[in-house]
Amino acid sequence: MVGVSGVFERLVGQEPVVDVLRAAAAAARDVAASSGTVADLSGSAMTHAWLFTGPPGSGRSIAARALAAALQCEDPAEPGCGRCRACTTVLAGTHADVRAIAPDGLSIAVKRMREVVADASRRPSVGKWQVVLIEDADRLTEQAGNALLKMVEEPPDQTIVLLCAPTVDPEDISVTLKSRCRHVPLVTPSATSIAEVLQRDGIDAERAEWAAGVSGGHVGRAKRLATDPHAQAQRKQALSVARAAMSDGVYGTVEQLLRDAEAAAKELNAGLNERETEELRTALGAGGTGRGTAGAMRGSAGQLKDLEKRQKARGTRAVRDTLDRALIDLAALLRDALVQSTGAAVTLMHPDEAEQTRKLAAYATPEGLLTCVEAVLECREAIDLNVKPVVALDAMAAGVSTALRTQRR
Known part of the structure; x- marks a missing residue:
């Protein structure tokens, strides 16, 4: 994590990805400063559509949100400073021009995606870009994916789309949609990198090393295992299945x-x-007590x-x-x-x-x-x-x- 600061310090063991995202944010800053549009991003380190892939816990959503924060950042010298109001509101999920979409249930429906596309086609209200961040994009229904594809193929002037998915398998993400995006693959972070982050968050070294070692390279899981007794108990219960299989239980x-x-x-x-x-x-x-409230509830x-x-x-x-x-x-x-x-x-x-x-x-x-x-x-x-x-x-x-x-x- 040496040399990584601001919003990008949240990415663990992904230094090459951080370099790509920093260059992209700098290019987007220059275009925004000259009142440019998505069309002016062509040929630069920035593009209007991104696809972040990687195994669970690698930081797909973190990378996408960090880029979103850097795009909206108010610091002209260091996009993604992590200190300005734009960065903090993006990371908190409250920025007016960043729409984060995640499936409530088993999939992301076409109705919801059409609403998002309509909103994202407007000009930014407070930021530099409209950003649509879709977590678990592999759960887009076919119709929802088609609705998104239309916006990606004909992007509004100031709209950036960030997709996150486990793989680029055609069964997960349509080939056409994938081909319109810049692909950023993330890797499983090392146990050493995860342990360093846990210790930085105040977890003692022994517990941090244990949690990092048994988390399977999943940063969020490592944090839960290090701090949550329920997560530790669930893991023990899962592992006990192997022992029980040698008996009748x-x-x-x-x-x-x-x-x-x-x-x-x-x-x-x-x-x-x-x-x-x-x-x-x-x-x-x-x-309510006014006229018509009873009828409204019925x-x-x-x-x-x-x-x-x-x-x-x-x-x-x-x-x-x-x-x-x-x-x-x-x-x-x-x-x-x-x-x-x-x-x-x-x-x-x-x-x-x-x-x-x-x-x-x-x-x-x-x-x-x-x-x-x-x-x-x-x-x-x-x-x-x-x-x-x-x-x-x-x-x-x-x-x-x-x-x-x-x-x-």
Whole structure:
């Protein structure tokens, strides 16, 4: 992180990306200073559409938001200073000319994208550019992607589009949309880089190194593991599936995993759901005393039902995201056992669970452990394809248990 300052210091282990974004922000500053438009960015280090990709935790959204802040920055000498009002409001998500879009549920619908496109086509109100930042752009529906593509192909004079997605797989991002964007791939940051950031945030060195070592290169996850006992407990629960698969308790363990994920999602969204519902009811006239308020509420059932539907979809996504993190942890543990069983000199992804992985390596053949890893990955894919989590988890439990018991050493 040496030499990185301002909004870009939030990017961990991505120095080449920081260099690209700084050059882009400087080019955009020069164009804005001469009252130029998107067309004047041609041939410079800046362009009107970007696609940030990288594995979970690499900092895709952080990179996009840092660039958005640098584009709006009020410091003429150092775009992205991190101190001015524009930088702080962009990072806080309150800047009037930066629209951050993320899926509430399983996807980003065309209706929402059309609204965003319409708003982004206007001139900036307080900043230098209109910026549209779309997180999880791989969850755009086909129609939403087409609505966005039209704006990217025919960009308004002062509109910049920033997309974030896990990969550039055509199944995730349309080839046409991808071809209109400048692609910035991020890499998994090293455990050393993550530990340095955690220590800078006041976490003691030993805990920071532990969290960085078991986070799988995910900066946000490392912070949660270092500071949140619930995150630590969820990880332990996920890793216990492998131990339970060698006995008769695996089904109970995966069912507890699902219950924990549902409870965590409910707790995460409870406050937001309540606030959204109360705000909508107030906007529709609930609690009012004037003429017509009762009639307004009687006609609002459809809007309240739509809100409940969106909240349910968001809860479903939260459960799936929580389960996915648990399954990644479990697959990594089984992978550790597999590499130990083959004698490969590879860094363990769960070094604090070395004793458990040694027992697994001694218990099952490499073929059996590989089958276990495949069962976990198939479970992740099934849940992503809308298979009910309880069904997918039970199938995984059966696959892992059978592999361990039938392919023993």
